[in-house]
Amino acid sequence: xxxxxxxxxxxxxxxxxxxxxxxxxxxxxxxxxxxxxxxxxxxxxxxxxxxxxxxxxxxxxxxxxxxxxxxxxxxxxxxxxxxxxxxxxxxxxxxxxxxxxxxxxxxxx
Amino acid sequence: xxxxxxxxxxxxxxxxxxxxxxxxxxxxxxxxxxxxxxxxxxxxxxxxxxxxxxxxxxxxxxxxxxxxxxxxxxxxxxxxxxxxxxxxxxxxxxxxxxxxxxxxxxxxxxxxxxxxxxxxxxxxxxxxxxxxxxxxxxxxxxxxxxxxxxxxxxxxxxxxxxxxxxxxxxxxxxxxxxxxxxxxxxxxxxxxx
Numbered sequence: 001x002x003x004x005x006x007x008x009x010x011x012x013x014x015x016x017x018x019x020x021x022x023x024x025x026x027x028x029x030x031x032x033x034x035x036x037x038x039x040x041x042x043x044x045x046x047x048x049x050x051x052x053x054x055x056x057x058x059x060x061x062x063x064x065x066x067x068x069x070x071x072x073x074x075x076x077x078x079x080x081x082x083x084x085x086x087x088x089x090x091x092x093x094x095x096x097x098x099x100x101x102x103x104x105x106x107x108x109x
Numbered sequence: 110x111x112x113x114x115x116x117x118x119x120x121x122x123x124x125x126x127x128x129x130x131x132x133x134x135x136x137x138x139x140x141x142x143x144x145x146x147x148x149x150x151x152x153x154x155x156x157x158x159x160x161x162x163x164x165x166x167x168x169x170x171x172x173x174x175x176x177x178x179x180x181x182x183x184x185x186x187x188x189x190x191x192x193x194x195x196x197x198x199x200x201x202x203x204x205x206x207x208x209x210x211x212x213x214x215x216x217x218x219x220x221x222x223x224x225x226x227x228x229x230x231x232x233x234x235x236x237x238x239x240x241x242x243x244x245x246x247x248x249x250x251x252x253x254x255x256x257x258x259x260x261x262x263x264x265x266x267x268x269x270x271x272x273x274x275x276x277x278x279x280x281x282x283x284x285x286x287x288x289x290x291x292x293x294x295x296x297x298x299x300x301x302x
Contacts, residue, residue, distance in 0.1 A: 006215065006293050007286075012222040014239040014259045017232040019147035021140040024157065028135040031164045035131065038165070 116180035123171060135164055138181065142188050148255050149192040151240060159195055163188045182269075189252070189270045196248035212298045214238060245292045250285035257282050 037047075067090045114122075114133070122130045139160065146159040166187055174183050210218075221235050243251050256267045264282070268275045 003290060003293055003297060006210075006297050007290060009215070009218045009222055010239055010242050010289075010293070011258045013218055013235040014243075015261075016222065017235040017239070019144045019236070021144035021147075023139045023143050024153075027139055027157070027160075028132050031135050031161060032129070032132050034161065034165060035128065035168055 117176055120171060120174065120176075120180065123168075128168075131164075131168055134167075134180075138184055139164075141181075142184070145185070145188050146192060148259070149196055149251070155195070159188075159191055163191050166191065186270050186272075189256070190272065193248060193252050193271070196251060200248055210238075210241075210296050210298060215298055242289070242292060242296065245296075246285065246288055249281055250288050253278070253281045253285040254289060257285075 067087075070090065070093070116134065116137075119130050119133050142160045142163055143156060146156045146163075150156045150159055163184070167184055170187070174180060218235070218238065221231055243254065246254060252271065253267070256262045256270065257264070262270070264275055264278050267273075268278045271278070273281070
């Protein structure tokens with residue numbers, strides 16, 4: 001069958017053209033660096049520390065942004081003009097929010 | 110470090126805590142592994158990922174090498190299994206559009222196979238043409254055709270490399286040849302049908 005001939009041709013071509021065996025420059029050093037980073041406990045620990053530090057920075061940035069927008073979005077009547085800085089303003093409102101439930105509750109004594 | 114240390118001596122040193130000696134093993138076998146990986150992956154970044162994975166696995170599992178077979182065989186087993194995993198994980202990316210082989214290409218193939226000394230450009234062209242056919246095969250069939258037909262390995266050795274039983278290798282080889290024929294039937298020009 002002629003199809004067998006074509007199959008032989010494809011296989012013959014593959015045998016005559018084996019894949020190249022060249023290696024990228026410095027490949028063995030790359031492997032050793034990967035091994036060192038995966039087996040060195042200090043490297044693992046520092047990688048975790050970096051991750052934790054980045055997460056903490058992200059949370060701090062989000063908290064700062066939320067604090068800033070809540071101050072900007074306050075209606076005029078809620079603004080306390082005696083407070084100078086946005087931080088003081090924000091802490092004043094945090095206080096109000098915290099004690100709101102206590103203030104509105106019935107007197108128990 | 111003396112350059113003529115055997116694999117067993119290097120591995121003994123690594124087991125004793127000198128992991129830097131692993132670099133010597135990488136240097137010894139990287140070319141072989143690159144050639145193996147290039148049979149299954151086309152893109153160079155994929156080839157590098159496969160070889161890197163093989164060496165990282167080899168380092169992690171070095172304690173499981175008992176020394177009763179050459180280290181090279183053990184490493185090749187890891188390589189073949191990693192390549193098979195690669196084929197399976199990239200199964201969805203296989204090219205399903207069959208580009209037919211035209212008369213010009215098959216005539217060229219006849220000349221290429223008949224001429225023992227081909228130039229490098231011809232070899233590249235032959236590789237890409239062969240890849241077009243092999244990429245249509247399922248992962249198991251591609252692995253079998255590669256090991257059996259392209260690398261000319263005996264069934265027993267393929268069984269050891271893949272972890273399949275000898276009868277399973279034979280069954281899969283039969284199926285692989287049938288699938289390849291079916292693919293060629295769809296790709297072949299009129300004169301081969």
